[in-house]
Amino acid sequence: MAAIVQNLERTARTVLRRALTLLERSRELATRIAEGIAIVARVAFPAPPAPARHGPVRAAGKASVRPHLSGLGEPLPEGHLVARIAGEEEAYRAPLPLVEEKLPPPTEPAPGPPPLPPAYFDGAFTAMARDPHTLWVYWDFAPEEVRAAMESIEDPRTRLRIHQGAHRVRDLDFALESGSYYVNDLSPGEVYQAEIVVVGRNGERSLRFSNPVRLPNIGPSPWADDRFATLPWDARLPKDLDAFTWPLPFGEGLGSAAWRRGGASDLPYERWRRSEAGSAAWGRPPPDREER
Amino acid sequence: MAGILVLHLHAHLPWVRHPEYASFLEEDWLFEAITETYLPIVSRLEKLADEGIPFRLSMTLSPPLVQMLRDELLCARYDRHLDRLCELAEKEVVRTRDDPAFHKTARFYRDHFFHCRWLWHERYRRDLVAAFRALQDRGALEIVTCGATHGFLPLVETRPEMVRAQIAVAAAHYRLHFGRDPVGIWLPECGYFPGLDRYLAEENLRYFFVDTHGITDANPRTRLGPYAPIFTPSGVAAFGRDPESSEQVWSAELGYPGDPEYRDFYRDIGFDLDDDYVAPYVQPTGARKSTGFKYHRITGRTDHKEPWDWERAFERARVHAANFVFNRERQFEHLSGVLGGRTAVVVAPYDAELFGHWWFEGPVFLEHVIRRAAEQPHFRLGACSDFLRQEPTNQVAEPPMCSWGAGGYAGVWLDGSNDWIYRHLLYMGKRMAELAQREAHAPLERRALAQAARELLLAQSSDWAFIMKTRTMVDYAIRRTCEHVANFLRLDRDIRDGCIDEAWLGWLEYRDNIFPEIDYRVYRPRPGAA
Numbered sequence: 158m159a160a161i162v163q164n165l166e167r168t169a170r171t172v173l174r175r176a177l178t179l180l181e182r183s184r185e186l187a188t189r190i191a192e193g194i195a196i197v198a199r200v201a202f203p204a205p206p207a208p209a210r211h212g213p214v215r216a217a218g219k220a221s222v223r224p225h226l227s228g229l230g231e232p233l234p235e236g237h238l239v240a241r242i243a244g245e246e247e248a249y250r251a252p253l254p255l256v257e258e259k260l261p262p263p264t265e266p267a268p269g270p271p272p273l274p275p276a277y278f279d280g281a282f283t284a285m286a287r288d289p290h291t292l293w294v295y296w297d298f299a300p301e302e303v304r305a306a307m308e309s310i311e312d313p314r315t316r317l318r319i320h321q322g323a324h325r326v327r328d329l330d331f332a333l334e335s336g337s338y339y340v341n342d343l344s345p346g347e348v349y350q351a352e353i354v355v356v357g358r359n360g361e362r363s364l365r366f367s368n369p370v371r372l373p374n375i376g377p378s379p380w381a382d383d384r385f386a387t388l389p390w391d392a393r394l395p396k397d398l399d400a401f402t403w404p405l406p407f408g409e410g411l412g413s414a415a416w417r418r419g420g421a422s423d424l425p426y427e428r429w430r431r432s433e434a435g436s437a438a439w440g441r442p443p444p445d446r447e448e449r
Numbered sequence: 450m451a452g453i454l455v456l457h458l459h460a461h462l463p464w465v466r467h468p469e470y471a472s473f474l475e476e477d478w479l480f481e482a483i484t485e486t487y488l489p490i491v492s493r494l495e496k497l498a499d500e501g502i503p504f505r506l507s508m509t510l511s512p513p514l515v516q517m518l519r520d521e522l523l524c525a526r527y528d529r530h531l532d533r534l535c536e537l538a539e540k541e542v543v544r545t546r547d548d549p550a551f552h553k554t555a556r557f558y559r560d561h562f563f564h565c566r567w568l569w570h571e572r573y574r575r576d577l578v579a580a581f582r583a584l585q586d587r588g589a590l591e592i593v594t595c596g597a598t599h600g601f602l603p604l605v606e607t608r609p610e611m612v613r614a615q616i617a618v619a620a621a622h623y624r625l626h627f628g629r630d631p632v633g634i635w636l637p638e639c640g641y642f643p644g645l646d647r648y649l650a651e652e653n654l655r656y657f658f659v660d661t662h663g664i665t666d667a668n669p670r671t672r673l674g675p676y677a678p679i680f681t682p683s684g685v686a687a688f689g690r691d692p693e694s695s696e697q698v699w700s701a702e703l704g705y706p707g708d709p710e711y712r713d714f715y716r717d718i719g720f721d722l723d724d725d726y727v728a729p730y731v732q733p734t735g736a737r738k739s740t741g742f743k744y745h746r747i748t749g750r751t752d753h754k755e756p757w758d759w760e761r762a763f764e765r766a767r768v769h770a771a772n773f774v775f776n777r778e779r780q781f782e783h784l785s786g787v788l789g790g791r792t793a794v795v796v797a798p799y800d801a802e803l804f805g806h807w808w809f810e811g812p813v814f815l816e817h818v819i820r821r822a823a824e825q826p827h828f829r830l831g832a833c834s835d836f837l838r839q840e841p842t843n844q845v846a847e848p849p850m851c852s853w854g855a856g857g858y859a860g861v862w863l864d865g866s867n868d869w870i871y872r873h874l875l876y877m878g879k880r881m882a883e884l885a886q887r888e889a890h891a892p893l894e895r896r897a898l899a900q901a902a903r904e905l906l907l908a909q910s911s912d913w914a915f916i917m918k919t920r921t922m923v924d925y926a927i928r929r930t931c932e933h934v935a936n937f938l939r940l941d942r943d944i945r946d947g948c949i950d951e952a953w954l955g956w957l958e959y960r961d962n963i964f965p966e967i968d969y970r971v972y973r974p975r976p977g978a979a
Contacts, residue, residue, distance in 0.1 A: 236921030270931035373849035
């Protein structure tokens with residue numbers, strides 16, 4: 158009897174806690190709506206693309222047969238391995254429907270994946286290197302933050318500013334609602350930082366800076382400095398080793414470790430090129446890699 | 450001995466396991482790879498080792514693949530799959546009895562699939578991980594680990610906890626299944642970013658692989674190109690892919706697998722024969738799929754396909770193997786001059802599923818490469834650790850951010866089709882790092898935290914972004930990503946609210962049961978660490 162009462166109490170407490178949380182969230186939402194500030198950030202978070210075709214949907218629980226409609230709704234699963242092993246173009250060239258473009262349009266709407274939140278409002282503003290010329294940035298600001306940045310700015314609009322060290326290298330007008338931006342035609346090997354600025358007729362205000370990102374360099378490095386280190390296989394690597402420093406830390410079984418300049422300095426630099434052949438790159442001509 | 454040829458096979462499949470369905474088409478990825486790649490390769494390597502042929506190959510077995518190969522549900526489904534193949538093989542021998550062009554091939558398939566079934570049940574007792582492990586213990590194989598769920602690491606660089614978890618969970622999983630520490634790692638998609646080496650050093654991983662430009666574009670400039678590894682600042686060695694040997698196998702124009710004698714990948718009786726005949730062997734809905742019975746050869750760039758002759762095709766694989774070894778001999782001869790007498794290393798990595806699944810004769814090619822390599826004096830087949838033992842002095846340099854995908858950077862996993870993933874992943878990483886600071890005393894909370902870690906890892910698999918980019922099974926990839934994100938968010942909320950739904954958690958643990966050993970505290974931020 159005591160156990161039953163205890164269980165009931167626990168259940169009641171859980172229900173109460175959940176109800177309070179919901180109440181709190183609905184209050185917060187009501188406040189935001191009342192303040193009318195959710196317009197900017199609410200749509201700033203694009204959802205995943207809606208599935209165009211029949212999805213693998215069937216209620217969980219009792220085992221069932223997944224309704225897969227190859228030839229009618231979904232490409233054949235071989236497509237993934239073909240694209241991975243033989244390349245994306247091969248999957249398109251294949252005589253079987255391995256990619257969506259080879260299928261007829263769907264005859265009925267497909268049930269979508271579970272919905273995800275449209276935004277987290279966590280203040281994220283993150284930059285990533287996509288390739289030597291392209292930076293991708295995304296943001297997810299709380300409406301309050303956007304509102305504060307726009308306050309007292311007349312006719313405010315947002316601008317994405319790209320910095321390279323102390324230099325401002327790009328100013329781009331953009332829609333905050335888009336949630337992300339690809340910044341193209343940047344210089345390989347350089348460090349960039351993005352900034353979102355609110356600009357108006359009477360001035361501007363910085364909203365936030367992203368993390369700095371170094372784009373990868375292309376081609377052999379202009380930094381020519383031979384440093385060779387000897388790290389015996391049987392020794393455990395010392396913690397926080399920095400093999401660029403001199404001298405190398407000894408001890409921890411690395412007694413015979415050595416560091417020296419040169420070692421192959423008498424050899425000419427060879428030109429080697431990357432082969433584009435391989436996973437996901439079947440048949441593309443190799444890029445011309447010239448030394449700087 | 451002029452050099453070491455590191456022939457590396459990267460075996461990986463994404464985690465696909467659906468107990469909620471009696472049959473699930475994407476599980477065929479595993480079943481086809483077992484029959485066409487893993488069984489033929491492990492049995493041929495074992496035969497060579499038994500014959501005393503001196504060789505050592507390098508291989509990745511990714512954690513999701515290891516876990517799936519040891520999952521009882523998937524093994525039971527594979528039993529069924531194999532039985533159906535054997536049943537169809539017997540029917541095929543009867544069906545083709547009056548057709549000399551195909552009867553020989555039908556008999557070949559019957560022998561082949563029955564042999565596979567014997568290998569699976571009798572020889573390896575349904576445990577291919579143990580079979581590969583035994584080869585490693587005999588010294589014929591060096592198995593390296595991979596990212597826990599093959600997450601592409603350069604795109605989560607800003608969340609150190611996510612990077613560390615991919616590596617630490619994989620290393621722990623490796624220890625559990627292979628009974629030793631991993632010495633090397635295949636970074637998912639060869640994705641590297643400056644500073645990643647610190648995380649690898651934390652697990653005492655001694656080497657990893659990058660694409661050629663990871664070495665040639667390193668800072669400072671490297672002297673010896675991809676034919677010598679470099680030591681990254683933390684002392685972990687980076688080995689670069691050799692462009693020449695890669696092209697000979699991978700390339701559509703120049704590569705061996707496109708030879709007209711080899712088996713055509715697409716022509717399959719699952720599409721060619723009558724509905725009534727193939728119905729039990731295709732999809733339960735009646736929709737067609739590949740069965741594994743393919744009777745035609747590539748023939749050429751034409752829709753007309755000639756019958757496949759397995760004996761001629763296998764002979765061609767032997768010739769190609771001899772050509773491959775011959776070219777490597779010349780390459781090592783050339784390199785010994787260029788590198789000033791230093792031991793050269795040539796790293797030739799391939800997706801393991803290329804051999805057998807895509808290129809059916811690939812395992813025969815591999816066997817002959819190993820045999821021929823043992824007969825010549827210019828190089829030996831070895832692992833990266835063999836090279837580092839022999840040549841412990843190497844240049845210090847750092848690769849730039851790079852990958853082995855199309856374009857060489859992150860473009861495959863970050864474009865308009867899949868960039869929406871990352872805001873969710875990075876948010877999850879942030880929340881997980883916060884959750885991991887909790888000291889969970891109640892078993893239910895510990896379970897929920899561990900499951901949250903699993904859902905985050907599963908959402909990170911680079912395969913989903915790759916599929917979205919290549920437009921293959923896009924719905925499935927989107928669904929998988931969204932499900933793992935949604936599961937995580939609900940777990941996060943429930944843990945914080947202190948109202949964990951035990952029944953739902955139990956269902957998740959049953960379905961997404963990868964890494965049963967996971968410790969959620971792996972996500973705890975470590976001040977001062979990498």
